[in-house]
Amino acid sequence: MQFIVYKAPTTSSIADTPHNRQMAAAARPLVSVQPLPGSLNDMATDHVTTVALPDVMKASIRPDIVNFVHSNISKNSRQPYAVSKKAGHQTSAESWGTGRAVSRIPRVSGGGTHRAGQGAFGNMCRGGRMFAPTKTWRRWHRKVNVNQKRYAVVSAIAASSIPSLVMARGHRVESVPEMPLVISDSAESIEKTSTAIKVLKEIGAYPDAEKAKDSQAIRPGKGKMRNRRYISRKGPLIVYGTEGAKLVKAFRNIPGVEVANVERLNLLKLAPGGHLGRFVIWTKSAIEKLDSIYGSFEKCSEKKKGYVLPRSKMVNADLARIINSDEVQSVVKPIKKEIKRASLKKNPLKNLNVMLKLNPYAKTARRMALLAEAERVKSKKEKLDKKRKPVSKWLLLYALVLRMEAVNVNGFLCVLRMSEQFDFSGIDDWQNNLEELAAAKAAGKAWYKTMISDSDYTEFDNFTKWLGVSQ
Amino acid sequence: MGGEEAKVAVPESVLKKQKRNEEWALTKKEEKLALKKKNAENRKLIYSRAKQYAQQYDEEQKELIRLKREARLKGGFYVNPEAKLLFIVRIRGINAMHPKTRSILQLLRLRQGALTFPQLRFQFRKFKDIDNEIFNGVFLKVNKATVNMLHRVEPYVTFGYPNLKSVKELIYKRGYGKLNQQRIPLTDNSIVEQGLGKHGIICMEDLIHEIITVGPHFKEANNFLWPFQLKAPLGGLKKKRNHYVEGGDAGNREDYINELIRRMN
Numbered sequence: 129m130q131f132i133v134y135k136a137p138t139t140s141s142i143a144d145t146p147h148n149r150q151m152a153a154a155a156r157p158l159v160s161v162q163p164l165p166g167s168l169n170d171m172a173t174d175h176v177t178t179v180a181l182p183d184v185m186k187a188s189i190r191p192d193i194v195n196f197v198h199s200n201i202s203k204n205s206r207q208p209y210a211v212s213k214k215a216g217h218q219t220s221a222e223s224w225g226t227g228r229a230v231s232r233i234p235r236v237s238g239g240g241t242h243r244a245g246q247g248a249f250g251n252m253c254r255g256g257r258m259f260a261p262t263k264t265w266r267r268w269h270r271k272v273n274v275n276q277k278r279y280a281v282v283s284a285i286a287a288s289s290i291p292s293l294v295m296a297r298g299h300r301v302e303s304v305p306e307m308p309l310v311i312s313d314s315a316e317s318i319e320k321t322s323t324a325i326k327v328l329k330e331i332g333a334y335p336d337a338e339k340a341k342d343s344q345a346i347r348p349g350k351g352k353m354r355n356r357r358y359i360s361r362k363g364p365l366i367v368y369g370t371e372g373a374k375l376v377k378a379f380r381n382i383p384g385v386e387v388a389n390v391e392r393l394n395l396l397k398l399a400p401g402g403h404l405g406r407f408v409i410w411t412k413s414a415i416e417k418l419d420s421i422y423g424s425f426e427k428c429s430e431k432k433k434g435y436v437l438p439r440s441k442m443v444n445a446d447l448a449r450i451i452n453s454d455e456v457q458s459v460v461k462p463i464k465k466e467i468k469r470a471s472l473k474k475n476p477l478k479n480l481n482v483m484l485k486l487n488p489y490a491k492t493a494r495r496m497a498l499l500a501e502a503e504r505v506k507s508k509k510e511k512l513d514k515k516r517k518p519v520s521k522w523l524l525l526y527a528l529v530l531r532m533e534a535v536n537v538n539g540f541l542c543v544l545r546m547s548e549q550f551d552f553s554g555i556d557d558w559q560n561n562l563e564e565l566a567a568a569k570a571a572g573k574a575w576y577k578t579m580i581s582d583s584d585y586t587e588f589d590n591f592t593k594w595l596g597v598s599q
Numbered sequence: 600m601g602g603e604e605a606k607v608a609v610p611e612s613v614l615k616k617q618k619r620n621e622e623w624a625l626t627k628k629e630e631k632l633a634l635k636k637k638n639a640e641n642r643k644l645i646y647s648r649a650k651q652y653a654q655q656y657d658e659e660q661k662e663l664i665r666l667k668r669e670a671r672l673k674g675g676f677y678v679n680p681e682a683k684l685l686f687i688v689r690i691r692g693i694n695a696m697h698p699k700t701r702s703i704l705q706l707l708r709l710r711q712g713a714l715t716f717p718q719l720r721f722q723f724r725k726f727k728d729i730d731n732e733i734f735n736g737v738f739l740k741v742n743k744a745t746v747n748m749l750h751r752v753e754p755y756v757t758f759g760y761p762n763l764k765s766v767k768e769l770i771y772k773r774g775y776g777k778l779n780q781q782r783i784p785l786t787d788n789s790i791v792e793q794g795l796g797k798h799g800i801i802c803m804e805d806l807i808h809e810i811i812t813v814g815p816h817f818k819e820a821n822n823f824l825w826p827f828q829l830k831a832p833l834g835g836l837k838k839k840r841n842h843y844v845e846g847g848d849a850g851n852r853e854d855y856i857n858e859l860i861r862r863m864n
Contacts, residue, residue: 452612462623473784476771486771486788486803488642489649 156180161310161412165330179310179415183424185289187282188440191404194287197280198395198402200270208264216257221248277395279438282422284398284406293405298361300339301407303332313412316373324378328364328385336407337363340384360384362400367393369413390414391421391431517567528572641801645788649804656763681741682760683813686769686856688736688829688863690839690848691755700752707748708737708826709756734863736769736827740813753842754849759856766811768864770803775825782825794823829863 158178221234233247247253287293289308294301301307311331318324328334340363346352347359363384368375376387386397390410398406423429425437444450451457476483483490663679670677689709696704704710710732739745739758749758761769774785776794783790788802798816800806809820841847843855852859 452615454615457615457619462627470784471786473786477768482786483771486785487649488646489653489804492650493653 156183159308159310159415160306161312162305162331164312164314164327177312177412179412181289181308182415182418182422183437184282184285184418184422185308186425187286187437189287189290189293189404190279190283193276194280194283194395194399194404195402197272197276198399200272201277201395204269206268208266208268210262210264210266211258213261213263215261216249216255219248275435278422278432278435281393281395281398282437284395284404285393285408285418285422287404288398288406288408290405294407295405297403297405297407298339299364299405299407300335301332303335304407305332308408308410308415309333310410310412310415313369315411316368316370316375316413318375318378321378321381324375324382328382331409333364333407333409337382337384339363344383362386362406364407364409365397366409366411367414368411369415369417375411390417517571526568526572528576530569530572641788641792645802645804648802652804652808655808682853683741684761684766684811685739685741685745685749685758686736686761686765686860687739687749687756687758688856688859689733689756690836692733696755700755703748703752704755707739707752709735731828734829734831736829736860736863738766738810738821738824740817740821749851753851754840757843757848757850757852757856757859759852759859760854761860762854762857763811765857765860765864767807769827769860770807770810770824772864773827773829774803774806776823777825791823795820829860832859832862834862 157180159181161177161179163176219236221236223232223234224230226232231247233253234249235245236243236248238244243255246255248256250256251259291301291304291307294307309331311327315327318327325334325337328337340361343359343361345359347356351357361384363382363386366375366379366385366387367390368387369390371389379385379387388394388397398408400406420430421432423432423436425439427436429435474482476486480490480494667677687707687709689704693710701710738761739749749756770785775782776785776790777783778790778794785791785803791803791806792801795801795806795816798819800809800816800820806820806823808814809816810824814820836848838847839849842850843852844850
């Protein structure tokens with residue numbers, strides 16, 4: 129398998145303005161012209177010539193436009209068809225009306241034959257006229273804007289120079305040395321089909337022609353009986369430059385191969401079926417003429433008045449290259465790998481850590497509050513403890529006695545009677561402890577007061593005197 | 600694109616990307632350090648401010664008590680200065696409202712919800728917390744203008760003078776800030792800083808202080824706070840249809856608003 133060199137434009141910067149492109153036109157990639165086998169040889173002197181790639185091949189490839197134009201242009205060679213305008217009306221049928229237990233469709237008048245009384249005229253009737261009889265004045269042809277047609281052709285030519293597209297269309301171009309395939313002008317003077325085939329074999333185009341020959345088959349469907357009996361694949365398209373070249377006759381009988389003059393390129397041939405990428409074999413003069421026929425992106429064409437090749441929306445469509453270029457990368461912001469998502473809101477009044485996040489002073493505030501609370505509790509407890517300290521019964525009694533002595537005799541007797549209930553076992557301890565004595569006195573006083581207030585004695589005059597208290 | 604090096608065939612693009620990533624990582628690290636430092640400083644500042652405010656509040660409270668005691672001692676009375684801050688809660692729903700009161704409530708941001716911002720309506724539909732307008736609360740400065748406005752909407756709201764505890768709890772528990780037209784929960788001081796940093800309010804305590812002492816930037820601070828969405832009061836309302844003085848709930852209930860806030864927060 130031979131190595132195909134695909135000459136892609138290698139522009140180092142992405143700034144490929146049309147101006148640049150024109151300047152680079154002189155530096156357009158070169159296509160080498162394939163020399164033909166020895167017998168036709170007048171190229172012996174100059175072994176390998178090259179041709180600059182014409183600007184047409186650099187035009188933008190627009191399958192949508194090609195499809196649109198092709199579908200419209202292919203309607204232009206149609207022949208009208210229609211049914212006879214009399215069909216279905218060559219009766220004098222009339223409806224029987226109502227009242228006869230039959231449908232109201234017009235029925236054939238007369239009698240004596242099957243036909244009498246049969247329905248007529250309706251599209252539903254047997255032998256009636258069809259619905260909407262086809263007319264010859266249907267709009268068969270389509271008008272397409274000239275510029276669009278030219279755009280399509282230009283696109284198709286451009287696509288034909290790209291091996292991947294050509295292969296995708298189904299052509300066998302594996303053994304073709306170069307795309308676009310240009311052969312020397314000596315081919316234009318080929319007269320014999322046998323030499324034509326030899327030439328095809330030389331330049332590696334024969335597998336494609338072979339494929340076309342092998343694919344000849346009978347068309348499935350009714351087309352068979354409508355003068356479209358055979359179908360086959362398309363082979364290479366030979367495009368020649370000089371008018372009246374002999375090669376037309378030589379190549380035209382080869383199955384699958386088609387011939388075209390470069391001045392009259394047909395979209396239906398360049399993009400059969402609306403699909404881009406026909407395998408085209410150019411002769412040297414043909415390809416040289418392309419520049420003058422279609423012009424360049426800046427220069428008007430000579431043959432087509434005021435026509436300039438269409439400009440593409442994006443000059444450099446290599447997105448990856450653009451994105452990774454220095455110009456873009458230098459102003460690009462860093463990639464955000466970590467996406468911050470909203471976290472659940474926690475209540476700071478309940479959750480200390482969250483509170484601290486918001487208010488670091490809260491910790492000390494809370495600590496101080498806790499300490500203050502502990503202080504308060506402690507001091508209160510102390511206060512209460514002091515009041516409620518358990519004093520021994522002895523001291524209590526003694527203190528009471530002392531108190532009573534100070535008051536009067538009757539009270540004293542009262543207390544003595546109460547004292548009979550007490551047991552005097554631990555009597556020795558208390559005498560040593562002065563503190564306890566003082567405490568006992570105080571406790572006694574307090575108890576005395578409560579005794580008085582709890583009792584009802586203060587209500588009665590008798591008791592107030594010897595109890596020494598009033599209400 | 601494919602530039603072969605001497606020994607190892609590393610494509611140029613890979614090298615470029617490596618270099619770029621390194622640069623980014625470096626700047627990121629530097630930024631992080633700077634941010635950390637700033638945060639640490641901020642922290643100290645916030646601490647000192649919070650402390651200062653706590654002392655201030657304490658002082659004020661004690662001062663008030665002292666003045667009252669003094670007056671009582673002399674047999675006279677100490678009258679509290681008129682309140683500067685109000686908290687309004689919307690009591691009634693949205694049906695059958697006079698257009699003027701409707702627009703006043705709108706001004707007070709008590710008509711907030713999916714229904715007021717039609718362009719946000721579709722956004723809000725997605726979220727669970729479509730604002731119910733009822734039981735929304737906002738703070739309000741007291742001046743002639745606002746008082747007159749409140750007079751017009753009395754039957755639809757209840758309001759009063761919140762104390763420090765109310766303000767604190769509302770802002771901590773149900774505080775959301777308005778950033779880029781979005782309702783963002785106040786989970787971090789950075790959010791407060793982002794919203795009100797240019798007025799010197801950088802933390803929750805600052806915000807609370809500004810609200811409670813109706814400071815010079817009260818308007819911005821209050822507007823930053825999205826209207827509070829409170830829950831229906833535990834224990835219920837007395838009677839929505841009547842004014843507070845008649846035994847109902849509407850209108851000015853002065854200090855008793857605090858009790859209501861406790862039940863609604």
